[in-house]
Amino acid sequence: MSQPSWFNRLSICAGLAFLYLPIVVLVVYSFNASRLVTVWGGFSTQWYTAAISNQSIVEGAKISFLVAAISATFATVLGSLAAIVAVRVRRFRGHHIFNGMLVAPMVMPEVVMGVSMLLMFVTLGIDRGPVTITLAHATFTMCFAAVVMQSRLVELDPSLEEAARDLGCPPFLAFMKVAVPNMAPAFVSAWLLSFTLSLDDLVISSFTTGPGASTLPMKIYSQIKFGVTPEVNAISTIILGVVVFGLVASRIVSTPSAKSSLAV
Amino acid sequence: MMQSKPDLGRRALVFVPYGWLAVFFLMPFLLVLAISLSSVRLGMPPYEPLYAWQGSLLSIRLNLENFIFVLGENTYLLAYLTSLKVAAISTALMLAIAYPLAYGIASCSPRSRSFLIFLVIVPFWSSMLIRVYAWMSILRNDGLLNSLLLNLGVISEPLRIMNTETAIYIGIVYTYLPFMVLPIYANLSASDRTLIEAARDLGCSRLSAFWRVTFPLSLRGVAAGSALVFIPVIGEFVVPDLLGGADTQMIGRTIWIEFFNNRDWPVASAVTVLLLVILVIPIVLFQTRLSRTSK
DSSP states (O other): OOSOOHHHHHHHHHHHHHHHHHHHHHHHHTTBSSSSSSOOOOBOOHHHHHHHTOHHHHHHHHHHHHHHHHHHHHHHHHHHHHHHIIIIIOOSTTHHHHHHHHHHHHHSOHHHHHHHHHHHHHHTTOOOSHHHHHHHHHHHHHHHHHHHHHHHHHHSOHHHHHHHHHTTOOHHHHIIIIIHHHTHHHHHHHHHHHHHHHHHOOHHHHHHOOTTOOOHHHHHHHHHTTOOOHHHHHHHHHHHHHHHHHHHHHHHHTGGGHHHHHOO | OTTHHHHHHHHHHHHHHHHHHIIIIIHHHHHHHHHHTSOBOSSSSSBOOSEEEETTEEEEOOOOHHHHHHHHOHHHHHHHHHHHHHHHHHHHHHHHHHHHHHHHHHTSOHHHHHHHHHHHHHHHHSOHHHHHHHHHHHHSTTSHHHHHHHHHTSOSSOOOOTTSHHHHHHHHHHHHHHHHHHHHHHHHHHSOHHHHHHHHHTTOOHHHHIIIIIHHHTHHHHHHHHHHHHHHHHTOOHHHHHTOOTTOOOHHHHHHHIIIIIOOHHHHHHHHHHHHHHHHHHHHHHHHHHHHHHO
16 A cells, blocks of 8 residues: 555645645746736846845844744743643642643634733733733744653653653653653744744734834735735745745754654 | 652642643633623723622622623624534534545555655745745635636636635635644554454455544544544634635634724623533543544
C-alpha cells in the first residue's frame, strides 16, 4: 500500500491546489504593474516600494512585531508551566477547571474573547494600548503553546529522569537538567506558533486596543474594507515570506519532533 | 517535614498558570455576565454599576431587560440561527474535502507524509486576514474568476459571488480547512493497517473494508476536527464581514457592530452571554473527549 492509488493522488492534488491557488494569485499580482487585478500590466515592484514607504503601515508593523515578540515570550513560559502542571502534577484541587480553561481559548470565538477582555480592562480602569493587546495575546496564545509543550512532555522518556534521580539528583534538578534540554525544540515551536498567532490577530487586538495603537492587521483590515489594493498584496506577500521562512527554519531546527509539535 | 518543601514548589507551579488564566480568561467572562445585567449610560464605562452603597444599605440591581430585548428581537434570533446553519454546513463541506485529503496523505510513504502535512500546515500559520483577502480579489464581480470564465465564454454575465452566502462558505472552508485535516490525518495515520488487511483477506472489497473498518475507527478524528471548526465558526467575524453581504448576518459580526458602532455594551454583553450558552455544550463535549484521548 505504499504506492497511493489514483484516487488518493487526486484528492491530495485537489486539496493542496485549493489551499495554495489563492495564495499564488495573491503573490503573483503583488508584482503586477497594473492596478487592476484582471489585467497583467507587466512585472513591477512598485507596490513594494509603496508599502515600505507607507509610514502608517510601517508603524503598525512595528507595534505588531513588538507585541508578538513579548506576548510570545510570556505565552511560551506560561504555556510550558501549564503543560508541566497538566502532564506532571495532573491531580490537584480544581484541575477540571484548569484543564477547561486551558482548552477553551483555542475554540472560543475571537469576538467573545475580545469582548470579555475589553470589559475587564475597562472595568479595572486600565488604559488600553499595546500593553493590553500584549496581555490579551499572551493569554490566548499560551494555550496553543501549552499544547505544543504537552505533546513533547508526553513523548519524553521518563526513565531518563528516573536514572538521574537514582544517581542522587533531586527531582527538580533532574527535571531541569534532563527534561528541559530535551524540550528545547518544542520551546522554539511554541514560541513561533504564539508569535505568528499574535502577529495575525485582528479581532482580539481591535477590542483590546486604545486610541492610537493600531497593529498591522488592523491597518490592513481598514484598507481592504474599502476594496482590493495592490499595496496590500505586497504587504501580504512580505508577511507570507516571513512566515514561510520561519516555518522552514523551525522545521530544520526541530526535525525529530516536527510531526508532534506541529499537529494540533 | 520532607513533604512540605516540594509541596510548596508544586503549589507555586500550579498557581502561576492557574492564576493567569483565572484573571485573564475566567474573570472577564464573569464581567461579561455582570455587565449584561446592567443598563446603558453615557460616559466611561458606558454602563451602570450593579451595586450601590447607601449608608449601610447595599443595593444590588440586576437588570434582565437586555436579555428580554435580545430574545424578543428577530434580528438577533436570526443571527444566532444563521451562525449555527453556516457553521453546520461549512463543517460538512470541510469534512467532504478534508477526509479524502487526510486519507490520501495517510496512504503515502512516511517521508512524503510529513512533507505533505507540512504543506497543509503552512497556510494555517499564515495570516487568516490575508487568506480571506486573497479570495476577495478572486470572487469580486470584476475579479479573477469572473474574468476567466467570461474570457472562456462559459458565462456571458459576471457571477455574483462576492457578498453572498456562497462567498462566506468558500472563505470559511478555506481558512479553517487545516484544522479539520490535521486531527483526521493524525487519527488515520495512527490506525492499525493490519485490521484492513484482515478484512481484505476475509473477502471484503476495498470499498466495504473502508466503510466497515477504516471509517468507523477514524470517527474520533472526525469528531475532534468537527469540534475544532464548528465552535469557532459560530462566532466568526472576519469572513462574514469581508466576504459576506448584508443579508447574511452572523452573530460574531452582530456583537462587533453592537460594540463599535452602537456602543451599547450591556446589550452586546447579553448577546455574548447567549452565544456562550449555545457554545457551552459543544465546548464541554470537546474538552472531555480531548482529555479522554490524552489519557
